[in-house]
Amino acid sequence: MARYTLECVECGRSFSDDTLLKCPECGGLLEVSLDYDEIEVDRETLERRDLGVWTFRELLPVSTDDPVTMGEGGTGLHPCPRLAEELGVRSLYVKNEGENPTGSFKDRGMTVGVTKAVELGAEVVACASTGNTSASLAAYAARAGITCAVLLPAGKVALGKLAQALFHGARVVPVDGNFDDALAVVRRLAEEGLVYLLNSVNPFRLCGQRTIAYEICLQMDWSVPDAVVVPVGNAGNISAIWQGFLDLYELGLIDDLPRMYGVQAEGARPVVDAIRSGKEDIDPDPEPETVATAIRIGNPVNAVKALRAIRSSGGWAVSVTDDEILEAQRELATTEGIFVEPASAASIAGLRKLVDRGEIDEGEEVVCVTTGHGLKDPEIVMETCELPEPVEPDPERIKERLGLG
Ligand code: AN7
Numbered sequence: 001m002a003r004y005t006l007e008c009v010e011c012g013r014s015f016s017d018d019t020l021l022k023c024p025e026c027g028g029l030l031e032v033s034l035d036y037d038e039i040e041v042d043r044e045t046l047e048r049r050d051l052g053v054w055t056f057r058e059l060l061p062v063s064t065d066d067p068v069t070m071g072e073g074g075t076g077l078h079p080c081p082r083l084a085e086e087l088g089v090r091s092l093y094v095k096n097e098g099e100n101p102t103g104s105f106k107d108r109g110m111t112v113g114v115t116k117a118v119e120l121g122a123e124v125v126a127c128a129s130t131g132n133t134s135a136s137l138a139a140y141a142a143r144a145g146i147t148c149a150v151l152l153p154a155g156k157v158a159l160g161k162l163a164q165a166l167f168h169g170a171r172v173v174p175v176d177g178n179f180d181d182a183l184a185v186v187r188r189l190a191e192e193g194l195v196y197l198l199n200s201v202n203p204f205r206l207c208g209q210r211t212i213a214y215e216i217c218l219q220m221d222w223s224v225p226d227a228v229v230v231p232v233g234n235a236g237n238i239s240a241i242w243q244g245f246l247d248l249y250e251l252g253l254i255d256d257l258p259r260m261y262g263v264q265a266e267g268a269r270p271v272v273d274a275i276r277s278g279k280e281d282i283d284p285d286p287e288p289e290t291v292a293t294a295i296r297i298g299n300p301v302n303a304v305k306a307l308r309a310i311r312s313s314g315g316w317a318v319s320v321t322d323d324e325i326l327e328a329q330r331e332l333a334t335t336e337g338i339f340v341e342p343a344s345a346a347s348i349a350g351l352r353k354l355v356d357r358g359e360i361d362e363g364e365e366v367v368c369v370t371t372g373h374g375l376k377d378p379e380i381v382m383e384t385c386e387l388p389e390p391v392e393p394d395p396e397r398i399k400e401r402l403g404l405g
Contacts, residue, residue, distance in 0.1 A: 003038035004061045006030040006203055009305055019120060021190060021197055030203045032061050036250045043222055043253060050074065051218065053108050053211045059247060060112055061207055067115040068144045072107035073211050075099040077219040082335045088355045091365040095216055098340055098373030102164060105209060105237060105371045106136035113198045113205030114140040122196035124149060126189060128182035130233065130294045131161030132372050137198050138168035149195055151175050151182040156293050158341065158377035178288060180299040200236025201301055209237055213244025216367055217254050224256040226364035231346040231371055232262040232271050233295035235306035242309035260309050262317040263350030265290030268297055269319040271306055291322040291380060294343035294372060316359050320349040326384060339374030
């Protein structure tokens, strides 16, 4: 199993106590730093295994051979030639994270994070969530036989996600406030030792999400795309994916690194503003608002890491309007058959903007990460679709309705 330490992203100090969720010296976020010299992996061994999160077990910071798993990862990297042509790039792939067990990329983190929670003897796991994190944690906690507590911004969680959290038996508390308010409370409960926290301040969870990068490289025969476009909310995923590419680079499994592009909604775009203005940190937005409720986040805890990832990779960040998000969602569904939730479609809408602005060149190869399944949020879809009136089961009437014959 992997040798690693927990390293503070602020002061750089290292620790070997797995129960830590922030730097005991300066309070900064902790990140798992792999000891590359101690890790033995090669391309052929990885290729021989079934593709998924645990394909990369040598790179995951747990010691058990019996993880809490449901076969997460191994999602498709789908070539999208029609959409590529429409957006004006040579080659576009969609890494479709909606294909995970609970329908979002969060499962990659939770299989590792809940395995670690069990290893540490946690009895209650908890998170604040815009929806997907709670759905995933509720499922993995059920599988592990432990208690799950979730705090949700009241009235702002998509129906499918709420149904999942409730149905898997989590203790669900809607909070009068937004995600950022709920996260502040659950961090407090974790500090009091009442719960084990599985938001993206948990460094072990984010190691699971690094496997998105590991899989992309393996699926592309160890070549690396020019650009990777990721929707950004709490900013854990884009940071984790970038670290995933760095891991493989350090291990000598890939020879290049991609540029990382973050996409936020116009009404919740602190990371975009910081990138544009060249600031070291974000100015939190106290009232984030967007139709893409998954990324309705005004104070992303991983912002500093995300800013570093975007800058050091030579990428950029853009915001997209709710209309652009919904149009991209429909476009991906109708041109390529891939149904994603609005937050995920932000990556496609963002790519269009990045190409139009010349940030991404038409000759380049791009991967858009679509983070959650379209069925998570059926209500938003039904708002934009008209439900046709029923007709009698009469062939003539139906032909007429279908515009056939
Ligand atoms: C579909 O579930 O924050 O930038 O609490 O569900 O790593 O936060 C969800 C985030 C993108 C943003 N796409 O990822 C939560 C939550 C979807 C998401 C994001 C989320 P981060």
